[in-house]
Amino acid sequence: MNNLVNNPNPVPRARRERWSIVAVLTLGSILIFVPFYWMITMAFKTPDEAYSWPPTLFPQTWTLENFQGLFATIPFLRMFWNSFWTSFLIASLNILTGAPAAYAFARLRFPGKSTWFGAHLLSMIVPWQITIIPVFLLIRAFGWYDSYMALIVPSIANGFSVFMLYQFFRSLPKSLEESVLIDGGSWFTALRHIALPTSSGALAAAWLLAFLGNWQSFLWPLIVLQSEEKMVLPVGLLYLQNQFSVNVPVLMAGATLSVLPTIVAYIFLQRYLTDAAITSGVKG
Amino acid sequence: MTASTATTTPEKHRSKGSSLRREEAMWGLALILPSTLGILIFAILPILGSFGISFTDWGGLSLPNWTGLENYTRALGDSKAIESIGRTLIFTILAVPMGLVVAIVLASLIQNLRLEKVKTFFRTLYYLPMVTIGVATALLFKVLFTAQGPINLPFNLLGIQGPAWLDSPDTVLTAIAIYSVWQGAGSSIILFMAALANVPKELYEAAQIDGAQPFRLFWHITLPMISPTIFLVLILSLIGSLQVFEAVLVMTKGGPGDSSMTIAMYIYKTGFNYFKMGYATALAWLLSLALVVLIVLQWRLQKSWVHYE
Numbered sequence: 001m002n003n004l005v006n007n008p009n010p011v012p013r014a015r016r017e018r019w020s021i022v023a024v025l026t027l028g029s030i031l032i033f034v035p036f037y038w039m040i041t042m043a044f045k046t047p048d049e050a051y052s053w054p055p056t057l058f059p060q061t062w063t064l065e066n067f068q069g070l071f072a073t074i075p076f077l078r079m080f081w082n083s084f085w086t087s088f089l090i091a092s093l094n095i096l097t098g099a100p101a102a103y104a105f106a107r108l109r110f111p112g113k114s115t116w117f118g119a120h121l122l123s124m125i126v127p128w129q130i131t132i133i134p135v136f137l138l139i140r141a142f143g144w145y146d147s148y149m150a151l152i153v154p155s156i157a158n159g160f161s162v163f164m165l166y167q168f169f170r171s172l173p174k175s176l177e178e179s180v181l182i183d184g185g186s187w188f189t190a191l192r193h194i195a196l197p198t199s200s201g202a203l204a205a206a207w208l209l210a211f212l213g214n215w216q217s218f219l220w221p222l223i224v225l226q227s228e229e230k231m232v233l234p235v236g237l238l239y240l241q242n243q244f245s246v247n248v249p250v251l252m253a254g255a256t257l258s259v260l261p262t263i264v265a266y267i268f269l270q271r272y273l274t275d276a277a278i279t280s281g282v283k284g
Numbered sequence: 285m286t287a288s289t290a291t292t293t294p295e296k297h298r299s300k301g302s303s304l305r306r307e308e309a310m311w312g313l314a315l316i317l318p319s320t321l322g323i324l325i326f327a328i329l330p331i332l333g334s335f336g337i338s339f340t341d342w343g344g345l346s347l348p349n350w351t352g353l354e355n356y357t358r359a360l361g362d363s364k365a366i367e368s369i370g371r372t373l374i375f376t377i378l379a380v381p382m383g384l385v386v387a388i389v390l391a392s393l394i395q396n397l398r399l400e401k402v403k404t405f406f407r408t409l410y411y412l413p414m415v416t417i418g419v420a421t422a423l424l425f426k427v428l429f430t431a432q433g434p435i436n437l438p439f440n441l442l443g444i445q446g447p448a449w450l451d452s453p454d455t456v457l458t459a460i461a462i463y464s465v466w467q468g469a470g471s472s473i474i475l476f477m478a479a480l481a482n483v484p485k486e487l488y489e490a491a492q493i494d495g496a497q498p499f500r501l502f503w504h505i506t507l508p509m510i511s512p513t514i515f516l517v518l519i520l521s522l523i524g525s526l527q528v529f530e531a532v533l534v535m536t537k538g539g540p541g542d543s544s545m546t547i548a549m550y551i552y553k554t555g556f557n558y559f560k561m562g563y564a565t566a567l568a569w570l571l572s573l574a575l576v577v578l579i580v581l582q583w584r585l586q587k588s589w590v591h592y593e
Contacts, residue, residue, distance in 0.1 A: 021393045028390055029409050032466070036412070038434055039424045054440070055431055101319035109305075110312025116320050123327030127527060127575065129551050129568035133561050134330035157322025158530065188312040218419050219531070223556065234419040238534065241423055248427055256422040266415040270408050272476055273415070 036259070043067070043253040050249045066078075066253035073243055076254065078229060079236040084207040086151055086213035087190065094210040095165075095203055102165035102189050107177070124159035128219070139224055150224040151232075161206045168202040169195060205272045212273075215256065215262065233258050291572045293525060303510065336567040344559040355566035367542065368550040369574075376525040377456070383520035383521050387469050391476030392506065407477060411470035418467070422534035425463045426450060429535075432500060450536055453543035460531050460544060467531075468524065472517045472525070479513035508591040519582060523575060547571055 042050050043066050045059045070076055104110070105117050135154055144150040176198075177190040185193075196203070218234030225231055231239065240246055240254050266273065338355055342348030370407050394406045412434055413421055428435050429449035436446025449459035498506070507514070508543070529548035532538060538545035545553075551571065555564030 016363045018398075021396055025390065025393050025397075025406050028386075029406065032409055032412060034434065035332060035421070035424055035428055035466070038428060042427070053436065055432075055437075097318040097322065100315035104312045104315035105482065108308050108312035108315070110309040110316075113312065116316055117321050119320065119328050122331070123323045126331055127568065127572050128325065129527075129548060130334045130572055131327060131330040132566065133555055133565055135326055135334070136335035137332070138326070154322075154326040157319045157326070159323060159327070162319055187315075188309060191315070216417050218417075234417050237417070237423060239535070242398075251423055252427065255424050258418040258420045262415045262417075263412055266412070267408065268413070270404075274407065 019085040020189070021064070036263075038238075039252050039259070040256050042249050043256040047247055047248055049248055050247075067247040069246070069250040070240070070253045070257070073246055073250065074231075074234065074236050074240050075229060076257065079231050079233045080258070082230060083215060083233040086148065087211050090152055090155045090214045091207050091210035093152070093156045094161045095207050097157055098161035098206070099165055099196065099203060100191065102162045103169050103195055104187075105162070105166050106169035107174070108187060120162045122164060123157075123158075132220070132223070136223060145224060146230065148230065152220060154220075158210055160213075161210050164206050165199075165202060168199055172198060189252040191194075201272065208269060208273055212262070314593045320431065330424045334565045334568065337562055338569050342562040344561050347430075348562065351562070355563045356570070358563065359567055359570055364542070364545075365547070365550060368545045368547045372528070372546040372548075374525055375457050375461055376522065378458055379464050379520045379525045380518070382461065383465045383468060383472060384517060386465055387472035387476055387517065388510075388514070390469065391473045392480060392502070394473070395480040403477075405476060410473050413467045419528050419534050421467060422463065422531050425459075425466075425531075426535045429459050429463075451540055453540060454543045456536060456540065460528070460535060460558055463531055463535070464525070464528065468521070472521070475513055475517055476510065478585070479510040483509040511590045512592060515586050519579060522578060522582070526571070526578075527574060559561055 028157070043057055043058075044062050044064075045056070046063050048064070049056060049060055074125045079263065086170055103119070105113065105120075110247060128282075139145055139150045139154070142149070172195065176194045180194055181187070218232070220240065221232045222235050222238065225235065228239075237254055237258060337348070339352060340348035340403045378462075390406075390410060394403055397403050397406070402546050427433060431446065431448040431451075435449065446457050449455045454565055483506060487509070487576060491501055491505060527548045528546050529552065532544055532546055532549045533552070534545045538549050547567070547572070551564050551567045554567065583587035
């Protein structure tokens with residue numbers, strides 16, 4: 001697209017073009033970044049300064065009182081921990097159940113294969129509005145309302161993880177597994193000793209996406225959990241918003257503390273996640 | 285394969301082949317069992333169940349009564365439901381084209397950069413909102429969209445009092461659309477970047493020799509070559525927009541008045557605030573039906589503009 005062939009004076013034009021590209025991209029980055037900047041600085045401003053007009057670009061007096069206010073209003077650390085361990089456990093269970101299933105769908109022949117695979121795909125695309133009420137009923141019937149079981153058990157199987165790993169296993173060459181089978185090994189051996197070790201990157205990516213999905217999910221916990229000490233972070237933030245005593249800087253302190261950890265983790269893990277997002281999107 | 289070996293080789297081989305076959309089938313079923321059980325109990329069974337519930341007057345507590353098609357006929361005459369569909373469509377028209385254009389432009393600009401590191405930097409940055417908790421960023425934008433918020437800062441510098449975006453029926457859907465573009469652009473950008481990287485360079489070189497200008501190259505080569513991805517992103521963002529919910533619940537709860545009551549929000553309120561579970565599921569089925577029709581329609585239409593290799 002940087003066509004310079006017919007330009008009699010190519011160098012200045014190429015340079016100008018490159019700089020205008022960088023300028024537009026920088027403007028876009030500022031638009032992405034400013035909300036975060038606003039959130040972080042406001043979390044450190046005194047209420048007086050936060051509401052002053054015109055707004056200050058940088059806190060005049062740094063204060064931690066908003067964070068104190070946050071911890072006084074909701075059990076923030078408890079909620080953070082709840083979000084973390086449930087997301088960690090659910091993502092691990094997703095891979096534990098999803099990887100063998102994905103492998104079987106990609107490689108083995110067995111009766112009803114396309115039906116079972118179709119069920120996984122259907123679970124992935126059906127709008128939540130359809131399933132949420134019946135699943136809620138199931139949970140209540142099992143006596144799991146307001147318990148972690150309600151959060152964890154319905155999420156053990158994840159059609160999306162299965163689909164993503166299925167795409168990956170299909171792209172692996174078959175020759176290594178065939179040599180295991182010819183030597184008299186079982187399919188399980190082929191999965192455990194050949195397929196899984198060669199796909200650690202894909203497994204990590206699927207795990208990360210599953211973790212992120214659970215970390216962000218808020219509607220289901222909002223519906224099935226009630227006690228404050230069991231609440232997860234997104235619901236806690238919603239709850240914080242509904243407290244009359246809470247002002248905007250406290251809210252921003254809560255938002256900052258819940259947003260920053262995943263941003264930092266993402267910066268280190270971005271390569272895995274981006275590849276995974278491309279794979280699942282392009283092939284989905 | 286097994287069939288041909290069976291005809292040419294003695295019985296022994298044949299029985300060995302079929303026992304291997306059986307073993308393969310057993311392993312297959314065993315490996316899919318845990319995942320499939322979960323899917324059957326918590327996805328397939330609920331889908332069937334919700335279909336049943338949608339034909340009842342069930343309210344969550346008492347026993348349901350069979351009411352036949354009543355919920356569905358009621359939906360057709362429910363002006364609140366119809367208005368909420370209209371609002372959802374307006375939101376979609378605001379959000380989807382804006383998201384597509386922003387993502388295509390930014391992705392092609394990033395793809396034009398030379399240094400891999402700079403590319404990664406911008407891609408990572410634009411993707412940041414995707415890895416944050418949606419409730420947190422929606423709360424953040426609720427603050428940004430107040431009359432005194434930074435989004436109005438440019439207006440204020442010009443001496444104009446900017447609106448309280450979320451408090452006025454005229455601006456509330458636009459504000460939520462802006463937020464969802466901010467939040468979702470990153471995922472479309474990486475899809476477009478992947479597509480752009482796969483456009484063969486020779487196509488541009490040939491056109492450049494003919495003296496084509498950058499904009500023409502973009503229009504006649506780039507866009508057709510990435511049209512399958514445009515189609516994919518279009519479908520994904522249509523599905524997302526027509527079900528917009530989380531941002532609405534956090535930022536406005538459907539207000540002011542009903543001016544940001546989208547269909548997903550209306551279904552949620554009907555089911556979980558008014559406990560009309562039967563009616564809510566019927567609405568959910570109608571929404572899904574509309575989504576399926578829309579996707580099929582787009583699928584038909586794509587033949588006229590999507591270019592496959």
